[in-house]
Amino acid sequence: MSFEVRYTDLAARIGLLNTPHGILETPAFIPVVHPVRQAISPQYLKKLGFRAVITNAYITLRHHGNEAKKKGIHNIINYDGIVMTDSGGYQLLEYGSLNVEPAEIAQFEKDIKSDICIPLDEPTGYKLEYEKAKERVEQTLKNAKETLALISEHSTTKDITDDAIWVGPIQGGEHLDLITYSANALDKIGFELFALGSPVELMEAYEFSMLGQMIVAAKRAIPTKPIHLFGAGHPLTIPFAIALGCDMFDSASYMLYAKDNRYIHTNGTSRLEEISYLPCPCPICSSYTVKELLGMDRDNRVTEIAKHNLYILKAEVCAVKQAVMDGRLWEYIMQKARSHPKLMEAMAIFKNFELIEEGTPLFKEKAIFLYDPVDQYRPEVKRFRRMVSEFRPRGKKKLILYPEPRVHPFYSTKDYFQIVKKIPDAQICAYNPFLGVIPVEISDIFPSSHNLFKPMAWHSAKEYVAFSESLNTFLSTNPFEEIIIVADHFMRQVVDHEDDNSAVKKLNPKIIDYRQDIIFRL
């Protein structure tokens, strides 16, 4: 299997996955297609730009049997793009048991020439007690191992690109250690593409925090491997999961929501009966009013809403990809987070997930935007503060700290020239709530001269814990004897909040109130 990563931002990646039916650009949303009844044809999905669809091998086996083996799944569903097949594990979750063996379904998926195949898994679902969840994880691992052994034994193709990709199904539910165990074991068995199952209940309940923790547990075990998230078809879940490192998603949400008159929009879903306008430029919303949609017969209405829902899901994935290319995925995710308090709460995960920093480019062409306390944890800013903690001024005993001017880098400002002229032997640093202390020597390194932030007076210092840490570390690790702090409203609060044992208080700095004419006040 080949998976080539082209661009990254946070833990998101734009990649190319090679399959027997062509290259799938990821992140990709893969619509669920029923192998027998199709209200929306797979050809229409292709026209909309969906390069892959997923269908159910178990239902195909029951309805089409040998005919599917003869014709192949692509002909059965009339789709010449990439076809992924689910094994029926989800039906197992719904009906309790399936009348099929893992080897039988695996052989069938191979025979119908599916491009991306999932072995028979036993989804843990959500809120299953630990021991039972563990049993299902073990059973899924056993099935997966047998499946892979069977497939490699009978594999006749020499060219690896002709071979279907087999997916390692990670289970464990909210038991994070089971997820780690499951992912590591599947990796060891030899899987190269993984799928995290099946937190649909979590997503429906907007439990983004738990979903995020599950993704993080899986990603930490298999950080470089491509990972699919089962059942993700919501416009808030998709960007969140992509930012945490998921590469593929499948869902029937577009259709399930439509059957329930649920209209997807960029920040959630609404019932058609509860809205007055269709805030979407897709062909369906451009052709009808809410009233006209509600007046249609049910089948037509479901199809039209489902089509609209697909437009939105496609646009969502494209918007996230463009944000990756622009280096603005953090800004994008934070905008999304304002759509729902539970998503905002889940943003705590982004503070300490190391893969977020690894995936964020060292340099970006565009300035980053900083608004709120959560932005003190964005990877570019954390990286800069770490650089400052290792910065050592050469032989300077005096320190001058003053609020960062709007002009970047600040050594090109008149204020800076005048300070240097007046106190040539001082170490001069600016500061802002996000980056902390900015020594002039590194003030043109990204992102210190490539950021825009809300006026400092708008920020409450006690929410900027990282600023205080950065300041105290800088003062305690460098041998300054004389410190002058030109304090604006923000810095005043910082100094007032420090306790007597802090480096700031111990060094007893001279504090002058900031005004425009700082030079005359030093």
Ligand SMILES: [Zn+2]
């Ligand atoms: Zn629309």
